[in-house]
Amino acid sequence: MADVDREVLEFIGRQGKRPEQIADRFPEFDIQRLVRAGLVRLHHIEVQETHPPGTPPSPDILVYVLTERGAEAVDIDPRTLHAA
Numbered sequence: 001m002a003d004v005d006r007e008v009l010e011f012i013g014r015q016g017k018r019p020e021q022i023a024d025r026f027p028e029f030d031i032q033r034l035v036r037a038g039l040v041r042l043h044h045i046e047v048q049e050t051h052p053p054g055t056p057p058s059p060d061i062l063v064y065v066l067t068e069r070g071a072e073a074v075d076i077d078p079r080t081l082h083a084a
Helices: 003-012 019-025 031-036 068-073
Strands: 040-045 061-066
Touching: 003 019, 003 031, 003 061, 003 068, 019 061, 031 040, 031 061, 061 068
Parallel strands: none
Antiparallel strands: 040 061
């Protein structure tokens, strides 16, 4: 595994990161390589908020999260993924 791959996986960590957070920190990095390798996946979080009539709802949130394999690659216990 390349050093930058490891850095990105560690940055994503247990909580996950939004695509723009990864792009800001690693502007030239192709996150899709880690997706294809089965180390991360894109996770969709529905935002459940109450909106006044006529107001558009908040957009749902997309975050990259580690798969079990990705967590193990950076020595994170897969049972602790996405914990608060």
